[in-house]
Amino acid sequence: MEKNRKSERISKVIARSTPHSRRQVEQFILDGRVKIDGKIIDKPGINVSLKNIIQLDKKNIPFKSVDEIYLFNKPRGCLVTHSDPKNRKTLFDFLPKKLDRMTSIGRLDYNSEGLILLTNNGSIKRKFELPQNNFERIYRVKVQGKIETKIIDKLKRGFYTNGIKYKPIIAKVESSSDTYCWLQMNLREGKNREIRNIFESLNMTVTRLIRISYGPYKLGKLQKGKFKKVSLIG
Numbered sequence: 225m226e227k228n229r230k231s232e233r234i235s236k237v238i239a240r241s242t243p244h245s246r247r248q249v250e251q252f253i254l255d256g257r258v259k260i261d262g263k264i265i266d267k268p269g270i271n272v273s274l275k276n277i278i279q280l281d282k283k284n285i286p287f288k289s290v291d292e293i294y295l296f297n298k299p300r301g302c303l304v305t306h307s308d309p310k311n312r313k314t315l316f317d318f319l320p321k322k323l324d325r326m327t328s329i330g331r332l333d334y335n336s337e338g339l340i341l342l343t344n345n346g347s348i349k350r351k352f353e354l355p356q357n358n359f360e361r362i363y364r365v366k367v368q369g370k371i372e373t374k375i376i377d378k379l380k381r382g383f384y385t386n387g388i389k390y391k392p393i394i395a396k397v398e399s400s401s402d403t404y405c406w407l408q409m410n411l412r413e414g415k416n417r418e419i420r421n422i423f424e425s426l427n428m429t430v431t432r433l434i435r436i437s438y439g440p441y442k443l444g445k446l447q448k449g450k451f452k453k454v455s456l457i458g
Contacts, residue, residue, distance in 0.1 A: 231273040232289060234260065236347075238278065241285050241326035244346040248308070249280075257281050286325070294326065294342040295441060296451040304331040304340060315340060318449045328363075329353060330414060330438065338363070338435035339443040352439060358412050359439035364398070365407045366432035367423055369398055375426065380407075385425035390418055404431070 227326060235249040238258070242249075250268040260266055260272060261281040262277055272278055278285040298304065302313040306324075312334070316324060319342075329341035329352045343349055352359055379393040394410040420430050436443045440457040 231271040231397075233268070233372065234258065234265070234270050234272045234278065235268045236282055237287055237289075238285050239289050239346040240344050241325060242280065242292060243349060244345055245350040246347045248346065253278060258259060276322065281415055283445055288344060289378070291348060291456050292326075292344045293348070293441075293456050294451050294453050295326065295443070296340045296342055297443060297446045297448050298332055298337050298340045299448045300337045303334055304328050311407050317373060319451060323451070332433075332435060333417060333420070335407065336433040336435070337448070338433075338439065339438055339446075341441060342451070351400050355413060359413055360437070361410050361439075362411055362437040363409045363411075363419060364432070364434045364436055365409050365419055368403065368429045368431060369404050369405065370400060370402075371395075371405045371407060381424070385422060386413070390415065395420075399417055 234368075235246045235253065235294050238244065238249045239246045244252070249258075249434060253265055253268045256264050256266060257280060259277075259282075260270065261277050272287065274287050276287070278287065296315060296319070298315055299318075302317065304449075306316055308314055315328070325344065326342040326344055327346065327349055328345060329349050332338065332340060341352065351357060359368055376397075377394050380393045382392045383390045391411070391413040395407050398406040399410055402405070411418065415421075423430050434443075441454065446452060
């Protein structure tokens with residue numbers, strides 16, 4: 225984890241306290257959306273410190289000099305977002321106010337559960353989410369019905385359905401009965417509702433979907449609805 229600094233480039237400071245990457249922040253600066261001590265700046269190479277008042281779109285940005293990563297065990301029945309127009313629960317209802325400015329790395333849908341990464345640095349978020357960086361996600365998945373070997377083989381080759389090509393997925397059966405099957409699924413792409421869409425195309429229903437790892441981070445024994453701060457890896 226990075227050590228505290230007396231001053232730092234403004235694009236880094238804003239990226240660390242917002243969901244935006246440094247590249248995005250630099251463009252905001254060129255667009256005249258950033259102020260230091262009440263004055264609009266147009267150059268991203270300026271350093272700031274705790275003494276400065278930093279604003280993006282007229283909103284104050286706190287000066288933080290340390291990159292932070294948190295693990296959160298998302299329960300079913302909440303959204304990965306800061307607010308919901310339907311007033312449904314979000315993961316931030318489970319977190320203390322001090323983490324309100326955190327942004328999630330990737331998402332899980334309303335009925336999915338398990339590991340969510342949170343960070344205060346938009347550049348870290350971007351690093352983990354970019355497909356070319358190839359971070360592996362591992363899920364435990366409960367599916368109604370039996371999983372035949374030909375499905376496992378098809379997933380391994382890359383699955384195509386409804387005009388969408390999904391990259392190869394390594395799947396193995398953990399346990400099964402006449403009515404359900406538990407799988408472990410390793411994938412590196414993470415398209416929207418990827419696992420659910422694949423099984424829906426096979427007329428099979430996913431009844432549980434739990435993410436147990438994301439890149440170097442593992443859910444471990446973290447309890448549902450709980451969070452913990454961890455060191456930045458990589």
